Amino acid sequence: MSFQNPVFIPGPTNIPESVRKACDMPTLDHRSPAFARLFKPAVSGVRRVLKMDQGEVILIPSTGTGGWEAAVTNTLSPGDTVLAARFGMFSHRWIDLCQRHGLNVQIIETPWGQGAPLAQIEAALRAAPSIKAVLATHNETATGVKSDIAGIRRAMDAAGHGAMLFVDGVSSIASMPFDFAGWGVDIAVAGSQKGFMLPAGLAILGVSPKAIAAMGTATLPRTFFDFRDMLTSYARGGYPYTPAVGLIAGLAHSIDLLEGEGLENVYARHHRLAEGVRRAVQGWGMTPYAASADLYSDTVTAVKVPAGCDGTALVQLAASKYGMAFGVGLGEVAGKVFRIGHLGMLTEAMVLSGLCVAEMCMADLGWPVELGSGIAAAQEYYRGTVPALAMAAE
Numbered sequence: 114m115s116f117q118n119p120v121f122i123p124g125p126t127n128i129p130e131s132v133r134k135a136c137d138m139p140t141l142d143h144r145s146p147a148f149a150r151l152f153k154p155a156v157s158g159v160r161r162v163l164k165m166d167q168g169e170v171i172l173i174p175s176t177g178t179g180g181w182e183a184a185v186t187n188t189l190s191p192g193d194t195v196l197a198a199r200f201g202m203f204s205h206r207w208i209d210l211c212q213r214h215g216l217n218v219q220i221i222e223t224p225w226g227q228g229a230p231l232a233q234i235e236a237a238l239r240a241a242p243s244i245k246a247v248l249a250t251h252n253e254t255a256t257g258v259k260s261d262i263a264g265i266r267r268a269m270d271a272a273g274h275g276a277m278l279f280v281d282g283v284s285s286i287a288s289m290p291f292d293f294a295g296w297g298v299d300i301a302v303a304g305s306q307k308g309f310m311l312p313a314g315l316a317i318l319g320v321s322p323k324a325i326a327a328m329g330t331a332t333l334p335r336t337f338f339d340f341r342d343m344l345t346s347y348a349r350g351g352y353p354y355t356p357a358v359g360l361i362a363g364l365a366h367s368i369d370l371l372e373g374e375g376l377e378n379v380y381a382r383h384h385r386l387a388e389g390v391r392r393a394v395q396g397w398g399m400t401p402y403a404a405s406a407d408l409y410s411d412t413v414t415a416v417k418v419p420a421g422c423d424g425t426a427l428v429q430l431a432a433s434k435y436g437m438a439f440g441v442g443l444g445e446v447a448g449k450v451f452r453i454g455h456l457g458m459l460t461e462a463m464v465l466s467g468l469c470v471a472e473m474c475m476a477d478l479g480w481p482v483e484l485g486s487g488i489a490a491a492q493e494y495y496r497g498t499v500p501a502l503a504m505a506a507e
Contacts, residue, residue, distance in 0.1 A: 119459065120438040121467040123254045123284055123413035125306035125313050126457025129370060132310055136363035143358055149350030155361050158368030162286065162376065163293040163301055163319045171343050172364070173316040174357040177283035180302035180316035181207050182214075183338035184279050185246075188300070188327040191215040193245045196237055196276070198223045198230055201253035202443040207281060211248070214333055219244065225445050226404040228253070229260035235268035238276065246277040246299075252285035255443045257415035257452065258403045259285065266297045277324055283307055286317075287371060288383045288412045288456040299324040305360055308412070309367045310457045315360045380411075385498050386455040386464050387411040392494045393468045393487030397475070402450050412456035415446065422480050424451035430474045437470045461495045 119127050141147055152172075159170045173179055189195070195216055197208050200223035211218045219241065221233050229249055238244060247269060252259050262280055269276060277299035282291055286301065287308025293301055298321065305315035320340065328340055342353040371379055391409065394401060394416050402415035418424045424441065425448050431437045440452030453471070455464055468488055475482040 118435075118437045119463045119466065121454050121464075122438050122440045123307070123452060123454035123456065124304070126308070126310055126454065127459065127463075128310055128312065129367075129458045132363050132367050132370070135366035136312065136359040138359055138362055141358050143356050144351050146350070148356075148358065151358070151362050151365065152350070152356075155365040155368070158365060158372070159303075159317055159319070162368060162371065163291055163303075164295065165319050166294040168293075168319060168321040169325060169340075169344060169347075171318045171320055171340060172356070172361060173318070173338060173343070174314060174355075174360075175316040175338075176306075176313055177281070177302055177304035177316060178206070178210070179338065180283070180304065180318050181210050181281065183316065183318060183335070183340070184300040184302060184324075185211055185214060185216065186331070186333040186335035186338055187340045188277065188324050188331050189214075189216060189245055190330070190332040192217060194219055194241065194243050195246045195248055196234065196241070196244045197221070197248035198234065198250075200227050200229070200256070201225055201250065201258065202255035203253055203281065203283075204248075204250040205444065207248055207250065224404070225256050226258065226402050226408075228258050228408050229265055231261065231264045231268045234265060235272050238269060238272035238274040242274070244274065244276045246279050248279050248281070250281045251291070252282070252289065252410050252412055254284045254410075254413055254452075255415065255446060256402050256450075257410045257413045258408045259289065259410045260408075262296045262298070263292070269297075277321075277327065284412050284456070285410075287367075288379070289410075290380050293319050293321075305364060308456055309364060310370075311360055311363045311367055314357050315364065317364075383411045383456060385495070386459055386461065387414065388498075389461065389464060389491040389494050390414050390453050390455055390468065393491040396487040396490030397472070397482045398486075402446060413440070413452055413454045415442070415450040415452045417450055418448075419481060422478070423448050426478060427451050427471065427474045427480075430477060431470055434477070435470045435473065437467060439467070439471065461499055465491060465495070 286303040303317040305311035306313035
């Protein structure tokens, strides 16, 4: 008999049964009024999650990588200069994408485990008025590091710079606080398979009026990702091509679940789950890879493994022996960490099951960890912080 354990990778995340059912729908004519009735709640819901007060929400059948590509191709031209810090695998991949499109990427090399370097960003902007956009990875999934997007906006304003601000929020949006309007974001990129708890297949973008205006002079080629085609079709209640109807239906329902829980409660739950994991890591005698506590992500923890141990071996053993998925280390941290995703549809009890399996794998591999040490630390934290369930009146 086959059983499905929860996954503890930083995406795709566990899918609530009601979301799965919302995606499982009969074929619908995507050029009919029925599709418009389904589409509009999804768009308005994303707007609320991002905290947008103006601009457009664009849903593209793609992934976060497609969202990155859409952001740059709709607003920039070959040879334009963009500024980006490289401090993990996903900030690196966005840089690589820009370079492949013929953009001049001014890179601030930053040690992995650190976040976006605010002072260096401000200095780079002061020195280069020609920079057209700043690329920021809100949550670096490879290292479990969050960056201060509000701080980046302050650095841009302090430099008096008019560059656009593009934010990769793929592994943060709908799980950690995000303030599109308050942070002065011009394009935010999310994906369906993370905090929105859907299968992969939707790139979800918030686009500011400033970024929309930049389409008028941008000359990078785009067809499938062309915002102009999307917005023209949106005005008629449709798409320029076949949309991912089931995923859009699931997105609207997922946002209903998030708002039913309350977004602030969602963020508090993610912080609570993450802190329990971090207490367990401390109980094991280990540390997160993030360089300091203010950088800790609330959606993924990269656990620095003891000397002589292999994080990839733990991930492989957990999958082959216990049927549970953790994340391997990527790039510079391959083998040096294993990653515990704690976002999306998760509870404290589910997280404890993952921590238990991780501990068993450590014991199986002969790591210097006492069984129960991490579990006990997480249990003690959760016991004192989990809010009581509200019981329905008889």
